[in-house]
Amino acid sequence: MGVGDVSKRILLGRKLRSAQLGETLLPKRIALPVFASDALSSVAYAPDEVFIMLSLAGASYYVWSWKIAIAVAIVMAAVIASYRQTVHAYPSGGGDYEVAQVNLGKTAGTTVASALLVDYILTVAVSISSAAQYAASAVGWLQGHEALFASAMVLLLTASNLRGIRESGSFFAWPTYAFMFAILGMCLFGFFQLVAGTLPDVESADLVISPAPEYEGAVTTLGLLFLLARAFSSGCAALTGVEAISNGVPAFKRPKSRNAATTLLLLGMIAITMMVSIIVLAKKMGLRYVDPREFDRMTYFDGAPLPEDYDQHAVIAQIARAVFLDFSPGFYFVVTVTGIILVLAANTAFNGFPVLGSILAKDGYAPRALGSRGDRLAYSNGILFLAGMAIVLIIAFDAEVTKLIQLYIVGVFISFNLSQLGMIKHWTRELTTERDPDRRGKIYRSRVINAVGLSFTSVVLVVVLITKFLAGAWITILAMLFFFAVMRAIKGHYDKVQLELAADEDDKVLPTRVHAVVLVSKIHKPTLRALAFAKASRPNVLEGIYVATDPVETNRLIDAWDERNLGVPLKVLHSPYRELVRPILQYVAEIRKSNPRGVVAVYIPEYVVGRWWEQLLHNQTALRLKGRLLFSPGVMVTSVPYQLRSSEIAREREEREDFRVRPGDLRRGQVDERRDPGRRG
Known part of the structure; x- marks a missing residue:
């Protein structure tokens, strides 16, 4: 706690x-x-x-x-x-x-x-x-x-x-x-x-x-x-x-x-x-x-x-x-x-x-x-x-x-x-x-x-x-x-919202195709997990996209991508003004424009941390990007979490708190439930 x-x-x-x-x-x-x-x-x-x-x-x-x-x-x-x-x-x-x-x-x-x-x-x-x-x-x-x-x-x-x-x-x-x-x-x-x-x-x-x-x-x-x-x-x-x-x-x-x-x-x-x-x-x-x-x-x-x-x-x-x-x-x-x-x-x-x-x-x-x-x-x-x-x-x-x-x-x-x-x-x-x-x-x-x-x-x-x-x-x-x-x-x-959200016959129509993109910052475990999850969803098109702001880092990433032979093409978006969010939004908009009845699925790897101050150090670009993509029609955003060690510590702490016996728990018959989760319900 x-x-x-x-x-x-x-x-x-x-x-x-x-x-x-x-x-x-x-x-x-x-x-x-x-x-x-x-x-x-x-x-x-x-x-x-x-x-x-x-x-x-x-x-x-x-x-x-x-x-x-x-x-x-x-x-x-x-x-x-x-x-x-x-x-x-x-x-x-x-x-x-x-x-x-x-x-x-x-x-x-x-x-x-x-x-x-x-x-x-x-x-x-x-x-x-x-x-x-x-x-x-x-x-x-x-x-x-x-x-x-x-x-x-x-x-x-x-x-x-x-x-x-x-x-x-x-x-x-x-x-x-x-x-x-x-x-x-x-x-x-x-x-x-x-x-x-x-x-x-x-x-x-x-x-x-x-x-x-x-x-x-x-x-x-x-x-x-x-x-x-x-x-x-x-x-x-x-x-x-x-x-x-x-x-x-x-x-x-x-x-x-x-x-x-x-x-x-x-x-x-x-x-x-x-x-x-x-x-x-x-x-x-x-x-x-x-x-x-x-x-x-x-x-x-x-x-x-x-x-x-x-x-x-x-x-x-x-x-x-x-x-x-x-x-x-x-x-x-x-x-x-x-x-x-x-x-x-x-x-x-x-x-x-x-x-x-x-x-x-x-x-x-x-x-x-x-x-x-x-x-x-x-x-x-x-x-x-x-x-x-x-x-x-x-x-x-x-x-x-x-x-x-x-x-x-x-x-x-x-x-x-x-x-x-x-x-x-x-x-x-x-x-x-x-x-x-x-x-x-x-x-x-x-x-x-x-x-x-x-x-x-x-x-x-x-x-x-x-x-x-x-x-x-x-x-x-x-x-x-x-x-x-x-x-x-x-x-x-x-x-108005209720009327707008009411289901009708048009909602049964499936999209013509799904174009999936995985955001890549570097090749590490969160990126590989996002790629694996995207493959499992069986989209019509799957590709990784990387925003290039530094030529040296870009060349290093391309070499590592080719060396691993991931079976997924990598799209490099050049950003001369070192912007990260705008090039992705423009690329997604181009995909939607070429196929209006299709869906663009954007997979974003994210770190799961256990301390509030760690959240300030990670996921900021992902949060801004998700906030912008929410206003884009025909775009589905999926966060693919990767739990860091600090998140496990936080989870273990919460579990210990769940099993801790508090005053009055014995009288209410809740002690056995905490010690034996299988008995709950």
Whole structure:
């Protein structure tokens, strides 16, 4: 095993057989933190965005915060109920994409796919950027380097997910459960203090917020409605990540659909409880919170401006500091696990994006490389692509959540709407064939649930488009259009290639003759082996060709060729400019021109080496020549390998590795197979 293989095994772990796919499936206790961390973590920034929007008209409008929280909770409950129907009807993991593709057509399916791809990329960028902001507020030397820190976190998540979904899920489970415990415990303790009349104020309660210029003076009814719509659309960021479970059903243990539906229910109950509790507590504790770029609108009660180095802590951090005023470990525990969960929230996308990419690859809408599983049975190429795109966004927006959040949730609500519409059509089609009264009753109920979900998500989508379009949502729409166009182009290419490669009657016609040429550099074992192999193929014409660049070497080769009497004519191609590839290409083209219905078979002797650096010293001309000949019609290229001693050493090393007993092999019954290859199979 080479240095590269050793490093890969240390990073990713041992290889897994395809038959071990069942070992990677998740029980509900692991699936909940794996697929729900995104939606759960949204309580770390969705309340912040609600208060930022309401602060535009002044702190007095925070009175609407709990009502907005209830509205968001109702929408989330409707979406959760709708997706519970989806995981039962479409358990293959296609989620929204499959629902739209099957029921609404290819255009709708591609639209949903492009929306989800953009949403997954933004999920990673927003979550990791938010975590970087938390880290920078706690660790001073990170300030100004948030983008670099966020990029490093993305790389860490990438390495973890390349090890496999079960391994990453087990590793990330405890921080997610710790986050649930911390937030719910903090809220419970806060409400206990509220009932007892001892609930303290947060650190920002003594500040005053001046309205933004557009909201100075009396706010009109239309202005109030637009303000509430903006706050509601920002709060709906809490719904992102809900769809990940419908895309990850194949990763659940059996019964897959029921386990996925149960996990969805748990997710909804926990996320709604945490979000509503945080917003209510923040309002009761006198929170004042504005856009970090607008600190000039916030002053002390006496009118004194805030210091230039004022650090506005996040909503959860302010609540935790006040609630656990006499118990600092509680505050640090809440802040720490919140920062961790924001990093892990991106893990939801790392599980959903590769699965969706593999389905798109299977359907021909994405490169087939996205459908290939890696050594650890994870869709490695999809994971790497997601990481690369997220890092580009983080660097482009300097890891600023306020900028990135404006791009958020547009894509996911487009997929929500098309998915619900597709499910309504699905249930309507089911009713045309179903005759069992009990089953028809369940179908009617499911259709009503999806109809309610569609009505809610449609309203949210309209609100989001109106309030966020000019603020940055147009970038998301452009990105969706880009992915849509790319996927349709890829599909068109694959369809065209498939049509072009389809066998017909003309393919049965044999070539009129085969003209074989063997490339000769000198007379040695690789050349003789290539000549012998070419003779065995019985071509109509066989000759060796040599490119002459040095008269002395050329004469020496001709003498040696005649002396051996190989029975094969040698064609010498003179190259006055010392080119090697061009004379061969020209000669092959002349043969093809003289006999268009014939085939030219080019045999190239190649060295097989065992070390990577040896490959740099050999076969370079052969590689260039093969690359050029591939574009020549009617030319067949055959590499005739000759194994050098170093290749045998590499093979022996691999065989020793195959027979080495690894931890767990005895338990899996694989020891005897390695020691006795004849018993395999």
